[in-house]
Amino acid sequence: MTYSFLDLLCLLGSVAMFLYGMKVMSEGLQKAAGDRLRNILSAMTRNRFTGMLTGIVITALIQSSSASTVMVVSFVNAGLMTLAQSMAVIFGANVGTTFTAWIIALFGFKVDTSAFILPVIACAVPLLFASASRKKSIGEFLIGFALMFMGLDLISDYVPDLQSNPDMFQFLERYASMGFISVLLFVLVGVVLTAIIQSSAATFAIVLIMCTKGWISFDLACAVVLGSNIGTTITPLLASMSGNVAAKRTAMGHLLFNMFGIVWTLAVFYPFVRLNVDITKWLGQGDPNSIFGFVNDLEANDPQLYNSIFDNSLPAGHPVLAKIAQMQFSVSFGLSMFHTIFNLINVTIMIWLTGFYVKVVEKLVSSKHMGDEEFQ
Template identity: 55%
Template sequence: MDYSFFDFLTLIGSLGLFLYGMKIMSEGLQKIAGDKMRSILSAMTTNRFTGVLTGVLITALIQSSSATTVMVVSFVNAGLLSLAQSIGVIMGANVGTTVTAWIISLFGFKVDISAFAIPLIGLSIPLIFSEKSRRKSIGEFLLGFSFLFMGLAYLKDSVPDLQSNPQILSFLQNYTSMGYLSLLIFLGIGTILTVIVQSSSATVAITLIMCTKGWIPYDMAAAMILGENIGTTITANIAAIPANVSAKRAAIAHLMFNVFGVIWVMTLFYPFTRMVTWIVSSFGPGDPHQMSQFLANLDPRTISLITSNAELTDPKLVELQKQLLSLQVSVSYGLSLFHTMFNILNVSIMIWFVKFYVYVCSAVIKPKNVAEEEEFQLRYIPSGMLSTSELSLMQAKKEIAVYGDRTYRMLGMVKELFYEKNEDKFLKIYSRIEKYESISDRMEVEIANYLTFVAEGRLSSESKEEIRIMLRAVTEIESIADSCNNLARAIKRRNEGKGEFTESLNHNMDQMFAIVDQALQQMNVILHKPEAVHDDINVSYNVENEINNYRNQLKIKNMEDVNNKAYDYQVGVYYMDMVSECEKLGDYVLNVVQAVIEKKI
């Protein structure tokens, strides 16, 4: 066969252009509809039917079931959706993804949309360079749409001409005439192909091309599409590997839903495909099964002529070319309808078994008994696959709130350490504070790296500003943890130096700890709020002023007490070290609050 390595690279490049177009188009749509997606998901109820409709709508909007399911897994990980709610959304995502196949069928095979691709790119360029983020997003969508169909056109032209090489075709045909075993083989091929390509939309497009070119019969193509429905679940499962138990259960539910669906369709495969064929034949362009028979009756030269882009003059060849185009449309319609009906019927059946899915997933994925292990990993931010760029910010916000809670626990340990006289217990608490400080350093780096990674994606200007604010907040929270560790060291130095605080000094430190505790509590209240208001900062300013005033009072009083020999000078040094560190801690707390709230001024 005259098919060189250059032709193979052209094929891979065409697939790359298709995938890149899908990615750009999806990201553009996500930015246009990002806020709407957030509001839709935040308004989710326990109603499973609403969940399905939400999944359909979001996937139809962003043109990627993988993006939707990864987003759902991240929402479950962040505690925004329950497992039952997530299953409904995932079911809907499977229906929503069939829209892509219909777009390809309606435009990719019937209309030469690639002819309009270059003018569409020309239209998108001024929009991309526009200052308004919404226009940029529309420009990206048009650019992605153009690339997608240019890739599809190149893909159709760059696949090897198997019909002109019967020996290769016969090799392929060896696997198409073994009944159910053939179906299982092509089901496996569809699954593996989707796992490799990581896009069911791309593999559906490849399957459509393979079938319309006559490589494989219609039934084998249908089996491949079933396999692609299993393969697409791998993305969510990869995203859930480092996530919490609930997110892992949501990803497993997605896999179970598609596997169970494929099992029942495979048992009724031939009646099901006959029903789809009848619908396409009765109300559409014709019987998709006739494609294989039509090509089998033609010689390789005739096939080469009617599939070429050359203008034909022979009326017989022109008629055959028309027949071929009509059959290609019927095949693409048949496979798109098969894909859609499978997912709609599967959802219609499985929606009544949501509680069963929750029960099975909970039984399969069990939480770890060792609570300490949770301390060493981020709770909401996945360390594996990134969620959709705009929606990743919500996960980061949740993680920063957890970060704030951890520093508050550190302050509680410091207060406990302050009065601990038992040496073994003291060292145990001190080691725990040091461990928390180490965890805090790691959290700062991981959250900052995650935000930097998100910033590299396609974001609106508002989201970029949000990332800058969050990075500042993370740095300040790490400084709070450092202050807590410094307080623990000051207490240790006091104990090692045999410094004894008077009852008055203990009382003063209790007061200072109480005010700092109040400041940290208010900071965490603000961090946990979905949307903090400017009035929230007034409380933090008042507490910060109280800390500063109290520090000044204690400083003056300390000088008087040392002069009056109320306690040793060295004890006064230990004491003022702690007071000064508490004041610094208060400054860091206010910096966090200012970063979060004062962005709106």
Template identity: 55%
Template sequence: MEYSFYDFLKLLGSLALFLYGMKIMSEGLQKFAGDRLRKILTAMTTNRVTGVLTGVLITALIQSSSATTVMVVSFVNAGLLTLSQSIGVIMGANIGTTVTAWIISALGFKVDIAAMALPLLAVGVPLLFSGKSNRKSIGEFIFGFSFLFMGLSLLKTNAPDLSRNPEMLSFVQNYTDMGSGSVILFVVIGTVLTMIVQASAATMAITLIMCANGWISFELGAALVLGENIGTTITANLAALTANTQARRAALAHLVFNVFGVIWVLCLFKPVTMGVSWFVEDIMRTADPAVAVSFKLSAFHTTFNICNVLILIWFVKLIEKTVCKIIPQREQDEEYRLRFITGGMLSTAELSILQARKEINLFAERTHRMFGMVRDLLHTTNDNDFNKLFSRIEKYENISDNMEVEIANYLNQVSDGRLSSESKLQIRAMLREVTEIESIGDSCYNLARTINRKHRSIWILLRNSMIIFIRCSS
């Protein structure tokens, strides 16, 4: 076998460059359009159709369905989107992510975009070192775009040639000639691979290269694409593990939606793949089989997601009811738990400020509730009720101390990212707010302790008076 371990490492390095390019390209776009994305998400989700269009637009812009769905889950967690609205946006994100496959097919296989990568990097360098935040973000996007296609070009170059590796060819053929079994196997492989890589665009690029090099047929490539659509839902579900109930339901809705789509396509697998293949061949009429198969896979990916949305958009309420049954509402208690800050669920610092703002509002509400308890303590005469209320105030004081530390730590982490001057001012103001709210909580607790001492003194005085009265009476 001519393919050595060193060649395999070069292949992994090419994939790493592709993933890094995808990451910084997406982050650059998110930083450039952070506030705009927030406004689009909250303003354009009034009904299921506009929600789908919003998901398509945002995912096409930032080139990452995972980033969109994680963002949506975070917005549900922060109470800015309802579960029903989030399902529509997630449906749109599935369509928007297919744009990446078309870009890779059009530029990665028809045009030698890697040859333009170095000149693009030269353009991006001055922008990257610019003092203006927006220019830096554009520079990051250019660098990411260049690295992405350099990685894709290196992936194609370093992929093993099966014609020169008969052992590898024999190994692959063992798993490609099992009929329906092969299709199911490749769906599972696509799912697992995307779960590991955490980027459906990367596994899509790998699938395109495998088909273009003749490793696998178009049908098995389509099966990998189906698996990738399941695997990509894992990112949002992992992000939602520590979120509130509604956010976990939104992430689960994404999984339910994609799994249902894969099931019905598998039932009609032959007609769907034959229809897509015939359509692309009739339209494209290209002599290059690598280009033809890449466009077939892109068309299959788009057809699958559009058809799935057209079918399930009418069943949003049913999906909502299903996920609500699977994840029932948890009873709210007074245990210490941050509700909106969940370990930096949003992928950019600008958007993460929103989570901190919602958490500070919750902190203020808890402190206001604590003040109400102190007021009630003044008018409580029953000793048992008094002790319960005072214990509750003590518990709230501990919660207040913990919330101050956690929110301040989170804001400090956010401030480490690259922020606009307005966002930096916001963070400083928010840190002051947190300190002041915690100070109010301390004052409430000190008042409660004073009332408790007075209460104890009164009871001691009454008890002593009663003892003296009884003795005098006898």
């Protein structure tokens, strides 16, 4: 895998496009925001439960918790949403993102959000030349929205292609047998990996490859998925850099919400993993732990067959390939179940503590100057 200086510049340009899109979107939104838009957003987030439902639906539709939380940051930045309202939507976004994991696990594909970027720009540009200032502002908002999504897609394109080069993760195999220290290490791997590739879906795919090759067990795969929840908060944190203090608090709230979840999950990690294994087996999807032992036995007893599996030299109908495919689905199902139950329990706890949580975030991210509280 070669990664040139030009690729690095393209990555930086992608981040710049994302941040610029966020800025244009936020400014256009604030200028276009009349009573109607404010009323719609207020109705969608009138209490913590409707706000959470809004976050679930939006994230499930666009299949990106990063994009939905960035939009929430921009709404807060434009003064259209309070911090308490934004927290409820972000709680819901964490549940909504599990829909993507289930779609990948069950059907093996992800909706391509880039398909609607150019049509949005096509609709937005004529509005920029309209005589009415409100229409111009709506056009700016749509242009910013499209640039933000385009930036997110380009970031994914220009980060190092780790998913196609899974062998670079083989060194992690030697750190997979250190008990709970390994769990903490692989949580960190999940954080770093998702922060770099900006996609929890791609992290899922890499983890599945690592399990299939017998490098890590199912519990360590769960640890990586746990870490990916922190990695996804990097995008909203980036977006909030150009915002006011309310936007920064929203992004910080997203980070703290996931950190809280990781702390309680690590406290009961092994029983929690066993619960998800039992649910997966109860639903008739097999034992997610079985692939680790099967592949390692195969490597020890028949290394030639083991190598043939991964260099694609076995015929398509080979029984070992069919068995591994079945075990892969079991792992994928188990990881999706782990991710879903983790987020559901986290939201169930935190939704009742929204007020307290807002006070904590306000204490951590205080306004240093009078202008910090102004909407931008």
